[in-house]
Structure formats: structure tokens, C-alpha cells
Amino acid sequence: MKVSLLTIGTEIITGEILNTNVQWLSDRLESLGLEIVHHLTVPDQWDHMLKALDYISTSDVLVLTGGLGPTRDDLTRDVVAKWAGKDLEFSDSSWQSLVEKLATRGRTPKGSHKRQCFFPVGCHILPNSVGTANGFELKTSKHQLIVLPGPPKELKPMWTDHVEPRLPKGTLTPWVKWQIYRLPESEVAERFELVLSEFRDLEGVEIGYRASPPVIHVKMRKNLIPDGFEDRIQKEFSANWKASE
Amino acid sequence: MKVSLLTIGTEIITGEILNTNVQWLSDRLESLGLEIVHHLTVPDQWDHMLKALDYISTSDVLVLTGGLGPTRDDLTRDVVAKWAGKDLEFSDSSWQSLVEKLATRGRTPKGSHKRQCFFPVGCHILPNSVGTANGFELKTSKHQLIVLPGPPKELKPMWTDHVEPRLPKGTLTPWVKWQIYRLPESEVAERFELVLSEFRDLEGVEIGYRASPPVIHVKMRKNLIPDGFEDRIQKEFSANWKASE
Known part of the structure; x- marks a missing residue:
């Protein structure tokens, strides 16, 4: 059972920030006995993201982080849907929880927040208790894709609470x-x-x-x-x- | 002018150590106006390393770090030579400087050190003033490969002193x-x-x-x-x- 980690973000590629997520995730995956074979980072660019998915598609589990935000450089949900041959559909429940989350901060949602409530048809939504972008798990005939936001304080609890229980059992010994x-x-x-x-x-x-x-x-x-x-x-x-x- | 960074090492893939080199290198490359499009890490395994080189071969400059040591998990020089279709040849001058370096530490070279003195035919050797593994630059018809040891205290001075003067001029504005x-x-x-x-x-x-x-x-x-x-x-x-x- 092979796992690849794909980090999406120009801010990492350019050296602006240090990619601490992959070390943390790898450490968790290792402790589950799963074999990690790629850490890959590409910029927020459509073609690079699609080719990256093709490259890591030799693995069974593909973990993507970053690019789920509300701004125009956030392309991950669109790229994943395109690559998997799925349409995106609006999630009313994600929208409701986003509206409520913003309300507790005294804010009203903007049009750009709607983008964050579209998910590939058939996926399982992974709730984000900290930020506004939910993640998702999408199963295809060959792959289990796990897609999570990039900020560590959002990603870590999502991983521990919602992703690990959904991962296959690893067979590597420590x-x-x-x-x-x-x-x-x-x-x-x-x-x-x-x-x-x-x-x-x-x-x-x-x-x-x-x-x-x-x-x-x-x-x-x-x-x-x-x-x-x-x-x-x-x-x-x-x-x-x-x-x- | 596109650049890809390939880090080789099971200790990074498994989360044992944090990959700080790629951030440091990216920051330097950015300041030279070069466009970085991949950070990729693969384990010390022949097939993964060869496929990684194929994948990043859309870039002009390929920077590889790690896997130049004297032990059996250090495959980088062999993989690069294979991928580029070059033989490896023994460098007498590298051997001489290695023997002298070890002598100053009161050590005599072992058979495994000889491995560190083989380089692809036609490459330019990049001297390592700190450790025992020299790096090298290999030009093919399509690519400039820069191959460096992984330890940051060896890599950083080699990069600044010997690699940057050999890099093409970047065109990206800050x-x-x-x-x-x-x-x-x-x-x-x-x-x-x-x-x-x-x-x-x-x-x-x-x-x-x-x-x-x-x-x-x-x-x-x-x-x-x-x-x-x-x-x-x-x-x-x-x-x-x-x-x-």
C-alpha cells in the first residue's frame, strides 16, 4: 500500500514558507505502517497540478494539501475533479456550517466563500473545525484521494480526527x-x-x-x-x- | 528557464528529518530570477529515482541533493549516470583530496570511500570543503544537472561558492x-x-x-x-x- 503526498502552493515552491506538513504527515503515516514514496510540491498552476497527479498515480493513496481557499489561486478542488472525471456539486451542509462559522466571528459570507462549498460528486466531506475550507476524500477505481487545506493548525486535527480512521491498514513493520x-x-x-x-x-x-x-x-x-x-x-x-x- | 529540485533520502520520506534544504535552495533560486516548478523527494530506491528524473525532465535545470555518501543506500551517482547514459570514471584528484582530508582527521580511507570518487564521464566536479563527498555538474543535450550532498552544512557553501556562478541567468522579475x-x-x-x-x-x-x-x-x-x-x-x-x- 503506497502513499504519495502532493503539496500545492507557490508559497512553498518559492521558498517563502517551509513545508513542515509533509514531515508531520509522513511521521503519522509511518506509524500506521504505510509506505510513503513521493513528497511532491508544485505551484498553483493547472497544468503542473494535473501532471503531478498523473505522476503520483502509481500510488494507492494520494494525499493533497493546499489550494482549497476562497481565492483565484486556489485550484485544487477543480483540478482534482477534472483529473478524476467528476463534476463539482454544491454542498448545502458545508455552506450552512460556513455561514454559522463566519457568524460567530461577526462576519457574513462573500461570494468567494461559495467556491469553498463545491465538492466532486460522490466524495466524502472531511469537516474543518478551525478554518472555512472543508476537505474531502474521493475514491476512484484505483485511488483513494485525501484532499486537505494547507494551514497546519487546520490540517492536523482534520488528519487525526477524520482521515486516519479512513486509511487502509499498513503492513510495513516499524x-x-x-x-x-x-x-x-x-x-x-x-x-x-x-x-x-x-x-x-x-x-x-x-x-x-x-x-x-x-x-x-x-x-x-x-x-x-x-x-x-x-x-x-x-x-x-x-x-x-x-x-x- | 525552469528548475526542479529532487531530494533523495528515505530519512526525509519517512518524516525522520525535515527538508530544510529545499526552502533554502528555492529562496536562492528565486533571488536569481529562476522559476522553480517541482520539489520532489523519493526514497533511496533505484526505480523511484529513475522515474523521478524522467518526471522532472521537463525542466532545464535539475538540482539533486542526497545519496552521495559511502554507504550501500547511496545510489545517486549511479542513477544519474545511468539516466544520462554515461559511464562512471574514477577521479584521482578527488581521491587525493579525500585522502588528505581524512588524514587531517587522523583517519585512513576505507574501500567504501572509493565509491565517492566515481563521477559520470564529462562532468564538472564541485568541491566539498566540509565533507568527503564532492558534488558534480553534468550537462546533457537538454539538461543541466547539479548533484550535491544532502547535509546542509556541506550543501550551502558548495551552492553559494560553486553552483551559483554556473547557473543560467533567470528572467523572472521579483x-x-x-x-x-x-x-x-x-x-x-x-x-x-x-x-x-x-x-x-x-x-x-x-x-x-x-x-x-x-x-x-x-x-x-x-x-x-x-x-x-x-x-x-x-x-x-x-x-x-x-x-x-
């Missing part, structure tokens, strides 16, 4: 992580793989190394780790083992 | 930015575009809005702004104008 101190990455890798080769053929084994001196981070998926390997690694690197957190 | 206070985004957009329509047809005009309450950020490319428009906007929003920084 990472087992090691931290080795005061050794160069090349030496850690060499000794690590020498130990692993005592247990199994190295072909096809995915090991991740990340150097953040004086620490080298090493990780492997739990299901790929042979019995006894962890103890052996701890002995091998005992002089460079992390004593405590 | 953004003009406004900050409007204490008004909802929908109202700012409506009034902003009403004023703009006094000056020109709105068709095809790119305006970016970003709500960060209590501020709405609005921006337009300088060359698209009609004479007199900025003064008119300042009058329109004078009550909500930013008084000082």
Missing part, C-alpha cells in the same frame, strides 16, 4: 534504529554489514544510514532483522554505544 | 509583496482584484494570497503591476496597512 557514536559513517556501515553477513545474505536488504556527527543513525525494518543480530550489534559497537537518551 | 492586516482573505482578494480590474484585464494575472492571521500576504510579479496600482492599493487598504516592520 524501523529498528541504532545510534552509534564517534565513528565515521563508512566504518559503521562496513562493520554493520559484516555482522549482518554472519546472519544472512545482504542482497535486497534495505539499511538506512544517516550521519549527524558525532552520531551515525542506522535503521532496518524490524521484520528483516535476524534473531540474535541486535545483541551481536550491541557487542560489536559497545564502545560506541549510546549510554542513555 | 515579487512585490503586500501585507494586509485584520481583514479576511476573501475580502482582501475581492477588493484587491476590483482595484486591479480598474487597471487591466485580470485574465492570466498570477496573484498569490496567503492567510496567516491577522495578516494576509498578497504578491504579484513586479513586471505585471501597472503604473499607479501600488499607490491605489495602499489607499484602498490604508486602514489595514502595515504601519511598520
